[in-house]
Amino acid sequence: MVGAHATMAIVGGGLAGAKAAETLRAEGFSGRVILLGEERDHPYERPPLSKGYLNGSSERAEVFVHDSAWYAAHDVELHLGQPVVAIDRATRELRLGGDGDVLGYDKLLLATGSAPRALDIPGVGLGGVHYLRRLADSERLRATLQTLGRENGTLVIVGAGWIGLEVAAAARGYGAEVTIVEPMSTPLQVALGPELGEFFARLHQDHGVKFHFGATVTEIEGRDGMVLAAHTSDGQEHPAHAVLIGVGAVPQTALAEASGLELATREEGGGIAVDAALRTSDPDVFAAGDVACAFNPLFGRRLRVEHWANALNGGPAAAKSMLGQEVVHDRVPYFFTDQYDLGMEYSGFVAPGGYERVVVRGDVGKREFLAFWQTAEGRVVAGMNVNVWDVTDPIQALVRSGAAIDPDRLGDPTVPLETLA
Structure with missing residues (x-):
């Protein structure tokens, strides 16, 4: 067991970070636990943002990992809205943004997650263009879908991945018209292959969703700051009142890279390279969740998994590893979806x-x-x-x-x- 005077710092206020803090206390660690989140909301789970909370079947309070009183009750120092801007591994210190405060650590967990992949085309700055990653994004998109449903408006979705399809289902539930633009020949072709991709295409077509396969969005047209249409690479124009961009996610590795930690290759999926115990190239630094590319003995290779179960289980595994316990994180990757x-x-x-x-x-x-x-x-x-x-x-x-x-x-x-x- 790590000494009672040790400091465990967790950078990242999502599910992986919150579950790591919970596990440190559950395993009997009595030292200092610091959880630093860039967002101002308490740690929350992301699946409801494109599922239950977005479609109106669940309430905002249900997305949070713990109630707000849990952190003080378990002596977890929660710093919200305070991004970490630098790691000094030599002195084992973190420098915070804003006031530039410095915090020391004995063991550090990076659970910085991922961010939506940006689309660099004309019109992405218009008011009706959405990305979906944070709770505030879901709140804004939910209000937009409700308005589109009332006014028979149209949502164009760029990308037929999991986020795109779940948002499409929510939008149809509100009564909005939906067009999905996807460069592949089916939805989810990379994730599931064409056989099951075609199944999900039929599911959505049966619910009134229109697909435009084999093309990319090249421009979002607008007027007075608002969306009018999406133009595609094959010269077509799709009328739109709002656009959701869902073309994948990028692991948030800037802190790790700047501090000299080993990163995984692009072929491995990117992210912070960690072993089966979720240790980075620095024995005092660990990584979990979307940002971690972990060696999985079951598959004999590193995997970076961007799904809820990986954060749910990876955070506790990293916490135990930080405490010096023997850990082999070899779970079978798992994810779920709800559509209609x-x-x-x-x-x-x-x-x-x-x-x-x-x-x-x-x-x-x-x-x-x-x-x-x-x-x-x-x-x-x-x-x-x-x-x-x-x-x-x-x-x-x-x-x-x-x-x-x-x-x-x-x-x-x-x-x-x-x-x-």
Whole structure:
């Protein structure tokens, strides 16, 4: 156990940082815990920002990791609206923005997350152009969608990834018209491949969403500071009253890079390079959440995972590692989505070109099925359940097993999943 007079500093006021602070106290650490957040809101979870809170099915208070009194009650020093601008690893000090205060640390966790990838085209500064990452973004977008629904307005979404599709579902729920512009031939093509990408295209088309595939947005036209239309690379014009840009996220590595910490390569997904114990190239500095590119022994490579479960589990794992405990963070990557009446969970990791076939069991037409990504050797590298519940554990067991599985048995709903691994 780290000494009682030690100081644990956590930079990043999101889910990973908050769960790390919680775990430090739960594990009996009695020293100083400092949590520094760039935003002025208490640490919150991000999935509701494009799901329940955005679509109006949940309230603002439900997004927070802890209630505001929790931090003082557990002697966690919470610094909100105070970005860290520099790390001095030689002296183990953090310099804060604004007043330039300096804080010392014995162990440091970087949980700085990621930021929306910016689109550099004319018109992105117009008043009706949105990105979605922070709670304030979701509040502003929610108000816009409500207005579009009342006035039969149109939202153009740039990018058919998870954020784009979840916002599309919320917008249709309010009654807004939606057009999605996507350079690939299906939604989610990089994440799921064309087979399941086409499934999600049909889901949204059945709910009135229009897709424009094979093109990019080259300009957002406006007048008097407001959006009028989005122009695409193939010369088409899409009338719009608002635009959401959802073209991916970039890990927030500036602090780590400036302090000389090792970064992961672009091929690995970028981010701060950490080992399976979430240690960086500095033994006193750790990283977790979206910003961390961690070696996962299960897959034999570094992975950077931008999903809720990685922050939920990575923060506690990093905290235990900071305390000197033996940690191997080798969880199967997991994420979920809710769109209209469809709920989906996905477990595993598929590199581009890393599968031979997709095996389906169940009824795709009824939107109640499982899908498995298999290699040529028959290994299951990922599995997805759509409107079928309580199967995450056996799906993850298949991924962990690395066993070659007969695709006919894998696709047979009469064969229990538990018997395959």
